[in-house]
Amino acid sequence: MDGIIAICSQKGGVGKTTLALNLGLALAELGVPATVVELDPQGCLADSLTGESDLRAGLMAYLEGRSGGTLPLVPTRVQGLTLLPAGEIPPENELDFEDLVSEDERFAAVLAACGEAGSRLVLLDCPSGFGTIVQAALRQASGVLIPVQAEPLALRGLGRFLSGIESVRTETNPALTLLGLVVMMLDKGSDTSLSVLTSAWGAFDPAVVCETVIPRRDEFLRASLLGVPVAFLGRRTHPEARRFQALALEVLERLEWGAKEEDEDADAIRTLV
Numbered sequence: 001m002d003g004i005i006a007i008c009s010q011k012g013g014v015g016k017t018t019l020a021l022n023l024g025l026a027l028a029e030l031g032v033p034a035t036v037v038e039l040d041p042q043g044c045l046a047d048s049l050t051g052e053s054d055l056r057a058g059l060m061a062y063l064e065g066r067s068g069g070t071l072p073l074v075p076t077r078v079q080g081l082t083l084l085p086a087g088e089i090p091p092e093n094e095l096d097f098e099d100l101v102s103e104d105e106r107f108a109a110v111l112a113a114c115g116e117a118g119s120r121l122v123l124l125d126c127p128s129g130f131g132t133i134v135q136a137a138l139r140q141a142s143g144v145l146i147p148v149q150a151e152p153l154a155l156r157g158l159g160r161f162l163s164g165i166e167s168v169r170t171e172t173n174p175a176l177t178l179l180g181l182v183v184m185m186l187d188k189g190s191d192t193s194l195s196v197l198t199s200a201w202g203a204f205d206p207a208v209v210c211e212t213v214i215p216r217r218d219e220f221l222r223a224s225l226l227g228v229p230v231a232f233l234g235r236r237t238h239p240e241a242r243r244f245q246a247l248a249l250e251v252l253e254r255l256e257w258g259a260k261e262e263d264e265d266a267d268a269i270r271t272l273v
Contacts, residue, residue: 002120003255004111005179006141010161012128014149015184015214017045020125022241023145026248027121028080035073035119037111038086039101039137040127041094045085058087062110063100071113082119084110102136111140130164138168143179143255145210179254180210182247212247 007020024036038045061067074083089097101107114122124137144165169176
């Protein structure tokens with residue numbers, strides 16, 4: 001395995017799961033095998049998917065030794081993309097899940113198993129905030145992507161969040177790097193939304209803010225309701241999916257990788273798992 005990317009944010013509802021799932025798909029289509037690992041005990045990734053696969057037996061069961069020693073990776077119909085859902089976690093067991101993920105040696109073994117299964121990149125879909133799960137993810141990650149919602153409140157507290165990431169880097173994981181901030185849900189018709197993008201460009205080194213911006217579009221909401229990545233909204237790749245393809249190429253460039261582009265006319269697949 002060549003890299004582990006933590007996708008995290010201090011706020012909820014900013015599109016972390018949307019980013020993780022669609023970026024993982026785009027990477028796989030570029031020829032980079034990827035696994036999306038769900039670390040949110042609320043199970044947003046599993047809830048967003050449709051299909052016949054039983055996603056209840058996930059990471060939680062594996063960490064507790066209830067999966068027969070086999071990592072419950074969920075294959076998809078896209079070659080090179082696999083999923084590791086958190087699994088069924090009752091609210092009263094969420095603290096147990098946090099404790100298990102926070103055991104560095106145990107969690108590192110899970111991520112190594114993803115690599116042994118063929119993944120080159122692992123995307124960690126983290127819960128919001130800077131709790132124990134996020135800190136555990138940062139201790140294992142080689143890079144961080146932070147989705148930033150294009151609204152004024154999104155920039156408040158971002159400095160503290162970045163300081164927390166820096167503390168993990170200096171204290172426990174010197175290999176950790178900030179891959180970039182990804183502006184999400186940009187409303188091009190709103191001056192307030194655009195001002196957030198301008199503020200982000202002004203407040204941070206231009207290299208920190210990713211060039212690819214994900215707009216607020218009905219297609220993303222419809223894809224979520226249907227339980228599919230935005231690329232699967234039609235028989236051919238949806239135009240909005242090109243944004244995640246561009247973001248995937250940008251991430252690979254920031255990782256100093258190369259990638260091959262897929263045929264633009266290739267048919268998309270409607271059902272993921």
